[in-house]
Amino acid sequence: MKSLSPLIVYKTAPAAMGYRALSEICGTRILNGNITLGDNLDQGIQKMGEAQPRIGFIGAGRMATALAAGLTTAKITAASEIIASDVLAEGRQRFSDTTGAAVTESNADVFAAAEIVFVAVKPQSLPSLLNEIQPYIKPQHLLISIAAGVAMETFLEVLGTDARLVRVMPNTPCLVGASASAFSLGGAATTEDGALVHRLLSAVGVAVEVPESLLDAVTGLSGSGPAYGYLMIEALSDGGVRMGLPRDIATTLAAQTLLGAAKMVLETGQHPGALKDAVTSPGGTTIAGLHALENGGFRGTVINAVEAATRRSQELGK
Numbered sequence: 116m117k118s119l120s121p122l123i124v125y126k127t128a129p130a131a132m133g134y135r136a137l138s139e140i141c142g143t144r145i146l147n148g149n150i151t152l153g154d155n156l157d158q159g160i161q162k163m164g165e166a167q168p169r170i171g172f173i174g175a176g177r178m179a180t181a182l183a184a185g186l187t188t189a190k191i192t193a194a195s196e197i198i199a200s201d202v203l204a205e206g207r208q209r210f211s212d213t214t215g216a217a218v219t220e221s222n223a224d225v226f227a228a229a230e231i232v233f234v235a236v237k238p239q240s241l242p243s244l245l246n247e248i249q250p251y252i253k254p255q256h257l258l259i260s261i262a263a264g265v266a267m268e269t270f271l272e273v274l275g276t277d278a279r280l281v282r283v284m285p286n287t288p289c290l291v292g293a294s295a296s297a298f299s300l301g302g303a304a305t306t307e308d309g310a311l312v313h314r315l316l317s318a319v320g321v322a323v324e325v326p327e328s329l330l331d332a333v334t335g336l337s338g339s340g341p342a343y344g345y346l347m348i349e350a351l352s353d354g355g356v357r358m359g360l361p362r363d364i365a366t367t368l369a370a371q372t373l374l375g376a377a378k379m380v381l382e383t384g385q386h387p388g389a390l391k392d393a394v395t396s397p398g399g400t401t402i403a404g405l406h407a408l409e410n411g412g413f414r415g416t417v418i419n420a421v422e423a424a425t426r427r428s429q430e431l432g433k
């Protein structure tokens with residue numbers, strides 16, 4: 116048996132996976148604050164080197180929780196390989212209850228334990244946060260900002276252009292493996308970093324790389340978009356209730372109808388207009404409903420929504 120401090124294990128493990136992962140492989144006991152590892156330490160360290168680096172979240176709010184839960188459900192990483200910090204006790208509690216992962220009050224703990232660090236605080240909290248975390252960022256860290264609107268230039272002004280930085284705009288359906296994300300590489304991020312981010316995001320949905328100049332538009336469309344979808348589902352359900360359907364049946368039919376329409380677009384590759392035409396019989400029910408939507412300015416309203424959210428994203432970065 117060998118006895119090592121947690122720090123030594125971190126330094127020994129090639130991918131800094133953390134001693135909990137190593138302990139799962141080797142079998143350990145904790146004695147007087149030291150970890151006692153089994154004889155198969157070398158084998159354990161080798162397995163850790165082949166595995167996914169540990170993932171940290173600064174800010175354990177709604178988006179971080181959805182991402183962490185989605186990643187563990189997708190089995191891209193284990194809950195034991197995730198750590199999150201938050202200034203709010205209730206945020207930490209919700210994160211650990213939902214994901215089973217470790218939480219801490221200390222942002223420094225996250226950088227000590229993880230190689231991939233998601234910055235998941237609100238854009239307004241970023242200026243002070245960046246100054247706080249600047250000393251913790253080492254060459255082994257890959258930083259992933261999910262903050263709406265905040266350009267990578269703002270990060271790099273504080274952190275230096277040597278920082279490996281990726282900006283991502285995810286959305287909350289990553290919780291159920293159905294997110295739509297876009298990302299851009301910045302700073303000293305490598306193509307391997309881009310491949311890693313693509314792999315993580317693809318595990319919880321669809322991921323595309325775009326120039327950073329398009330990320331505000333992505334925010335206005337898919338970052339905020341789940342809320343537009345929920346509004347549409349709620350409104351459809353209200354319509355069904357108005358026409359006499361029980362609420363639970365109306366909501367199920369509304370949600371499944373939008374899910375089905377989305378799958379038809381993604382899986383048939385047909386234009387949404389052609390799919391709409393296939394539902395619309397001459398003189399039938401659908402054209403009556405579509406006419407009412409067009410009279411209400413449906414398309415213009417949705418376009419305005421994406422434009423307004425994009426403009427707000429641009430403002431948040433200033």
Ligand SMILES: NC(=O)C1=CN([C@@H]2O[C@H](COP(=O)(O)OP(=O)(O)OC[C@H]3O[C@@H](n4cnc5c(N)ncnc54)[C@H](OP(=O)(O)O)[C@@H]3O)[C@@H](O)[C@H]2O)C=CC1
Pocket residue numbers: 173174175176177178179200201202203206222235236237238240244261262263284285286287338339
């Ligand atoms: N929610 C969404 O659907 C999406 C959100 N995003 C982006 O993700 C980021 C997080 O959003 P969301 O999860 O909704 O926000 P939340 O407010 O739910 O989570 C952020 C958490 O970080 C905490 N926090 C603030 N400052 C610090 C700090 N210095 N150290 C540690 N924790 C801190 C906040 O506490 P406190 O409340 O006290 O500030 C809060 O608990 C935002 O930048 C947003 O633009 C991107 C895509 C979609």
Ligand SMILES: O=C(O)[C@@H]1CCC=N1
Pocket residue numbers: 263334338339
């Ligand atoms: O509302 C917001 O600002 C965040 C960014 C995208 C979705 N939610």
